[in-house]
Amino acid sequence: MLNDFQLKQKLKTCVEEHTQRSEKAGRNMYICPFCESGTGTNKTGAFGLYENETKFKCFSCGRNGDIGDFIAELENLPAGQGMKRARELYGNTEPVKIEPVKEKKQPANFATFYQQIKTAGIKNDYFNKRGFSDKTINDFNLGFIQKENGYINAIIPVSNNYYIERGTAGDFKHNEGEPAIFNIADLWNKDKEPVFICEGWADALSVYEVEGYAISTNSTDNYKRVIEALQERPTESPLIIAFDNDKPGNDKAEKLAGELEKLGYIATRYKPENYNDLNEFLQHDRNGFINAITEAEKTAKNQQENYNDNYFNNEVEGILSDIWTGKHNPKSTGFLSIDRALDGGLYPGLSVIGAESSLGKSTLVMNIAENMAEAGDDVLLFSLEMTKAQILTRGLSRQSFLLSGKKTGYSAGEIKKNLAGDLHKEIEAYKNKIAGRLIVFESYGGTTAELIRERVKRHIIKTGRVPVIVIDYLQMISDQERQTEMQQIDHSIEILKGLSAEYNARILCISSLNRASYKEAVKMEAFKGSGKIEYTADFVLGLSLLKSKFGALDDNQLNEEMQKQPREMMLQILKGRDIDTRKTAELLYYSKYNCFDDRLNQWQEHQEKQQTGNPFLMSR
Secondary structure, three states: OOOHHHHHOOHHHHHHOOOOEOOOOOOOEEOOOOOOOOOOOOOOOOEEEEOOOOEEEEOOOOOEEOHHHHHHHHHOOOOOOHHHHHHHHHOOOOOOOOOOOOOOOOOOOOHHHHHHHHHHOOOOOHHHHOOOOHHHHHHOOOEEEEOOOOOEEEEEEEEOOEEEEEEOOOOOEEEEEOOOOEOHHHHHOOOOOOEEEEOOHHHHHHHHHOOOEEEEOOOHHHHHHHHHHHHHOOOOOOEEEEOOOOHHHHHHHHHHHHHHHHOOOOOEEOOOOOOOOHHHHHHHOHHHHHHHHHHHHHHHHHHHHHHHHHOHHHOHHHHHHHHHOOOOOOEOOOOHHHHHHOOOOEOOEEEEEEOOOOOOHHHHHHHHHHHHHHOOOOEEEEEOOOOHHHHHHHHHHHHHHHHOOOOOOOOHHHHHOOOOOOOHHHHHHHHHHOHHHEEEEEOOOOOEHHHHHHHHHHHHHHHOOOOEEEEEOHHHOEOOOOOOHHHHHHHHHHHHHHHHHHHOOEEEEEEOOOOOOOOOOOOHHHHOOOOOHHHHOOEEEEEEEHHHHHOOOOHHHHHHHHHOOOEEEEEEEEEEOOOOOOOEEEEEEEHHHOEEEEOOOOHHHHHHHHHHOOOOOOOO
16 A cells, blocks of 8 residues: 555646646646646636645646545545545555546536637727727637627637626626636746736736737735746746736735745836836837836846846956955954954954853943944944933943042942042043944834844934944844844844844844753754754854853852852853854953953953954954
8 A cells, every 4th residue: 555645646647637738838847637728819727736746736716735635526526535535545556447426516617708709899999099900809718798788798708717808888897706816827837037016917918919928917915926936936037016006906916026026036126207007108108118018028138138147157256355455354352362262353253152140241332332432433232121320320430430430430330429539531431432433222022133234224314324233132122023033133133133144233132041041051042943043143152150160069169159250261162163162251340330241351462463464363
């Protein structure tokens, strides 16, 4: 007996027992045994086999599925009974021919109706007035019926199961059967010529009239059928979206372009400037229409040809020039130990720092931001937890400690309570060295990743400078559209990653951890369950107590380390593009004064090395 997987491999055998290949369509395309697509004038069947011939779909009637679904359709079986019947027919090595049940309720088939219309001989100039020649009318079997009230209506066949009916006098509109794409076969034309995706049947026929290729969705809401068709069977033809020149048409054209882009197609948009749609253009200015269609096709072809410019071969020299001129060079964080661990400093890209609460991750990131501002970089700080007052008092506290030669100073609490005395020197130092390059955005739940992106772009446009972007912290970024925290973080990470890539920007972002302990060094596993951080970020750093480097701490050791002033810390490189992830930076954290410092102060030696050669060759 065959198992279900093996049974599904029998689909092609089953199909070929009940229909035949289409004369003009591609490989694995057949006449549809349900709607008979492929028996018309063009002989291009829309029924195809996909996914290694285990799935079928008809782009005309929409039926799709596996061998069970195919047999169920043929024998009019209840849902879920198709595979059972497939086992009976094909479970043994000798297949049994399926005999379709005569009483099966088939979808409406209008083939006979179309033939009656063609031979009815009703004369009307409706199609000719719309700009269509007798050849176009005959090619698409366009015809007329006379209603009981004496009115004559036009019939436009779309498939054997679907037609469009329009009044030749007045605005009568009616569609009958199962909706389908008009002239869908043109999407895969053998000449690989541009295809216009139109809104109405008359627009598609207008393009055909001047020897172009076109399909129509028959409504703007039906554009998703085009996406489904291309997902099942890609095309090599350039695509031109030619929806009506009105708000609904423009809105849906934009959505269709976005969906096509996800599939790898860059479709051009064409709309006649002085007309609502293509057929109106054809009727009023045939020569102008021919020229416009030709130009639109040429533009689409050029865009497809220009795609070759995207090959990496065309970018190699430019990228090397950027590398050698320093565009991708790191910038110092102001901490020698961190710069060494990162092979030079903060590189362009998205860097994420994680640590347990109260270990000083916000202070460290703020210190780095202040150092980079002091070095001359614009810094945009998105503070989603602290107020500007908290940021300022912490910054002044650090300045008081630095100005004392790292011997004493004032805490942020003392400054808030006005117990620090004269802070003239600290204020002037903070304003002159840091605040002139620092822009702070404070928010508590109202800042989205999109808003961060727009504010960064606005800064670049206004100043011509790419800033360092600091976000405190990731989990506080607002996102009302996504339900779970992981979905929100994933979305934010994607936006920030795109922003860093677009502007070659340095983004430093704080993250809380899902799996961590004060007693242990941070591991990459601590970011698991926090979304795409570990996969998408360029650099992932973990801040821990230094002593945890040598093993988990017990309660007494933990209390002892947390009480130290300064506290001995380490920053681990958990992930880094093209750098050694085994490195750590050893730091001292003066929590009272909101200040980090290198544990081993070799800054003077570092500066001397800068004058003579590579400053990061020492102690590596």
